[in-house]
Amino acid sequence: MKFAPTSNNRRRSGYTLAETLAALLFLAIVIPAVVEALHIAGRAGTVSVRRSVAARIAEKVLTEATLYTNLNSGAQSGTQMEGTVDYQWTVTRENWIQPSLPLITAEVRFLTQGQESSVRLSTLGHPVDAVAGSSPSSPSTTR
Secondary structure, eight states, X not given: OOOOXXXXXXXXXXXXXXXXXXXXXXXXXXXXHHHHHHHHHHHHHHHHHHHXXXXXXXXXXXXXXXXXXXXXXXXXXXXXXXXXXXXXXXXXXXEESEEEEEEEEEEEEEEETTXXXXXXXXXXXXXOOSSTTXXXXXXXXXX
């Protein structure tokens, strides 16, 4: 035997206006927050990629300066372009603890969303011998 739908069952089959408005209000709050979070995540990803490129450039420049260049005084600088971004690098040498042991620092600057950022790497260079004619690759020995 079938029962005919009653008026109570018909009223409970849909959403009320208050429930629909509450759901729309919830979406109006959540959607902008999610979009902003995605925007921030995208910016963080861009900064991360640019920092890794800058670190790679700094490592390359620092290695070249340590192995192939005589940085007695002053600084070396240059610009390297990766994609559409200019990375400006500077290599400096200064004494570390004692004058014969140089600290060589490479700094790479770049722009991300209108703000300047930088990555700095440092290493100790070859000791500079006080004896004329000796080089770091051929250390003097004493007996």
